[in-house]
Amino acid sequence: MNLKEKELVNSLKEHSDYKKRCLTTYISSPLFGHPDNIYCDSPYVRPCRPQDLDENILFTSLSQETLDNPNHLLAQRLLLNIYEQDSIFLPQAPRVLNFKKFQSFYDAELMACGHTIRPELEHFLFDWLEKSIHIEGPWNLETFIAYTDSILKKIAQSESQLYKELTASQDPQSAARFYLIQCAGDFLSEASAMGKNVLGNFGSHTSELFKILIDEYGYGVHQKKHSSIFEELLKQAGLSHHIHHYWQFYTPKSIALINYFHYVSANHGSFFRYLGAMYFTEATLAYVTRAQSKAIKEIFSGNVCTQYFDEHSHIDIHHGRMALNKLILPLVKEYGNKILPEILRGFEEFQLLQDVADKDLFAHIKWHDQLNEYKQKANFLRPNYGSDMSFTEKKGELSVTHIHPVDELFWVEEGEIEFIVSPDKSILLKAGEGIVIPQGMLHGSLVVSEHCQYTVTSLELRK
Ligand SMILES: [Fe+2]
Ligand SMILES: [Fe+2]
Ligand SMILES: [Fe+2]
Structure with missing residues (x-):
């Protein structure tokens, strides 16, 4: 050298x-x-x-x-x-x-x-999107509109998987509350990332974004701010409306949805990507919120006001159109087709992230329904395996919620522990009892006896 x-x-x-x-x-x-x-x-x-x-x-x-x-x-x-x-x-x-x-x-x-x-954190978290999505060109306004319309039409015509999963749960209210908690991280400060995109000097089209923002912020009338409307919904569903009260119950794939919008908004070089993601979300929310509203009405027998979702079914038709007609189309006409691949990238990236988050939510809801089966599974597996690690904790010791990269066998040797998967769902495990924790499922624990000794065993190579 x-x-x-x-x-x-x-x-x-x-x-x-x-x-x-x-x-x-x-x-x-x-x-x-x-x-x-x-x-x-x-x-x-x-x-x-x-x-x-x-x-x-x-x-x-x-x-x-x-x-x-x-x-x-x-x-x-x-x-x-x-x-x-x-x-x-x-x-x-x-x-x-x-x-x-x-x-x-x-x-x-x-x-x-x-x-x-x-x-570095943005690269760690979002680089895979960059690698998963290939925007092959060339693109022009006609092909862009035809492609995005076909995707949005498909979403509008498809049955809502969310509605199906929530209503099919063995405990639909608990499933709905877990879903609302995932939304809370985002909706309680709704459109904050958007605010990062409205300051500066630009042509008249970009000011259209400000109009969407002031809708989201209720024109300064606090009760009309979308996050305020969501707070009411949370209260009626029996949940706390305080920001990040349920911080520990957000799954990483839900947080990814919030962070993605911040990511493309905090880095202004991704402004056009932001527009694509925003177009996707505003245009699809107009349909998705109808199913959300229907699910919440049915699950809580009409006792939870669904104004939050109903308001979006209405306003987001408008916001979706504004994003396309007043922002994207005029901007492409002004700056040329070179910005289209970036807009499309945002549209596709957010669509993929939403899909990943939805599947993860459904997997959590299914697991929450089957905690007893997973407890029995542990009983069945335990005699065959030793343990990888052993922990002894005192009364009141809280294990902050986390996930594991592989299935794990959790087994209590002494004492008692509350195994927690959501504010509604926890299971008490005594000495000689355990549970299988599937890969990626969020959980935490709280020691309830004077002492508790438990072991954990990776089931990765033992499947
Ligand atoms: Fe909104
Ligand atoms: Fe909106
Ligand atoms: Fe764990």
Whole structure:
């Protein structure tokens, strides 16, 4: 190696050491560490399970096949925190402002560390989309409209899988609540990412986006803000309406939907990609929300007001048309076909992410229905296997929710533990009992006896 090459290697090493230090500093914030409770009682307390940290998240990326890796959840949680530190989050009454936590969350040094590692986390989380979707050209307005129309038509005409899965659950109300929790991470600060795209200097078309934004924000009338309407729905469904109260129950694939919009909005070079994703979501929500409304009405026997979904069935027909006719088409006419592949990429990427998130939600709902079967499965498997790891925990010890990359056998040797999969669903496991945890399924636990000793065993090679 000559001197110049050595200097280059050293500076790259310093650069990666600096990134590692920023990651460690960021994740060491007490706000992201171990909580007292499985529910978050402050907008600023957002446990991330730092013990799962693998510095490789700065230097590698996920593939669609590795999305059940625990680092996926960790990185999605971290990235959401980084993005949301750029927006205003304040507690709502009766919750009071903890000024210390507020200042810690928005601490300039902490935010700077987050911003430093943001590009690496974005690459880790979303690079697989880039590799999965191939936009073969050339594209013009005619082929773009024909293609996107065909996709939207297919969605409009297809039966709602969500409706089917929620209503077919053995416990539809619990399934619906778990679904609403997945939505809450996004809907309670709805369109915040959109806000990042409306400032600057541009031609008249881009101001159309501002009109969509002010619809979403209720024209400044707080009760009409879409997130306020969603809060009412949550309350009527028996859930807390406070932001991120259910932080620990968001699956990584649900958080990905929120983060994707921040990702293409925080990086203004992806503005046209943002428009494509926004077009897909606004245009499909007009149909999807009808099925959501029907499911919620039926499941809660009309006792939960579905105004949130009904409002979107109406307004998003309008927003979808605005996105196409007032934004995308005029912008392509003005700037040329060169922006079309990016718009299409956003449309396709978000469609794929939504599909992945939907399938994951349905898998969770099925698992929640079958906890007893998975308990029996553990009974059946246990005599044949030893254990990979053993843990002893004290009363009140909470295991922050997480996922495993492979199926796992969880077995209690001594004491009792509450095994938690959703706010509605948990199962008490006593000594001599266990459960099989399928790959990628979110779960946590709480020790309820003085002590509890349990073992975990990977079933990866034993299937
Ligand atoms: Fe909305
Ligand atoms: Fe909308
Ligand atoms: Fe676990």
